[in-house]
Amino acid sequence: MNTTAQNDRDLIGLLGAGKLGTAIGRLAAEASFPLAVSVRPGNPLYDLTLPTLLPTARLVPFEELARTADILILALPQPALASIDLSGVRGIVVDATNAWKATDGASDTSTTPTQNTTAALQARYPELAIIKSLNHAGYTELSAEARPHGAPGRRTVAVAGDDAAARSRVAAFIDAIGFDPVELSSEHAALLEPGGVAFGQRLELADWPANIVATRH
């Protein structure tokens, strides 16, 4: 298995290099994570913008991203998930998407009050570890509010999923890029989505009720 990284950091794969993808990519690069990015073919804009926005990132076809990334972050509009084939994914999948009209258009019909999108994806790919994270803060907030581990008043970013090992690995990534991770089981993932109490809120560790936190950091 070709895990990672010249510097022992997980290889971070970004699917989508818009506002959220590049914001996460910049934080990851600052924390010395190697980066690979995949975008839709045929848009020459990325050949111009990516070397400036994410100079350490390698632009690769999706199949290579799926095969090589240790943590693959879905940072594309949610309706596009329906046509993405994750069957070749080797690593952990982080679903950072929302049913958010401004970036995602009208609500995805796969999103119902009883099954959030990550659960729907997990049902499609039961063999994968799929984590909901990085979706509940705006990209400008992620860029502006990253702080070193231990900094007072550090903002939290939640990591929701049922595979404890995958959750813990994503939590380590969240910590490294500047946020206190809060691990939740998948039943609480909807709290992070539009309409959920944590969506768009600036929460610190003490703001999370102890009875919903799966692992304390």
Ligand SMILES: NC(=O)c1ccc[n+]([C@@H]2O[C@H](COP(=O)([O-])OP(=O)(O)OC[C@H]3O[C@@H](n4cnc5c(N)ncnc54)[C@H](OP(=O)(O)O)[C@@H]3O)[C@@H](O)[C@H]2O)c1
């Ligand atoms: N913006 C935020 O602050 C923020 C924060 C948290 C979560 N989110 C969520 O993150 C997701 C992305 O938001 P965004 O603001 O980054 O959107 P964005 O700026 O519009 O970027 C979307 C990216 O996804 C790519 N893409 C679109 N359809 C694709 C497909 N079928 N296959 C591969 N790539 C595709 C786009 O490429 P093209 O240029 O080729 O279209 C673009 O690189 C959304 O679900 C949003 O709700 C956003």
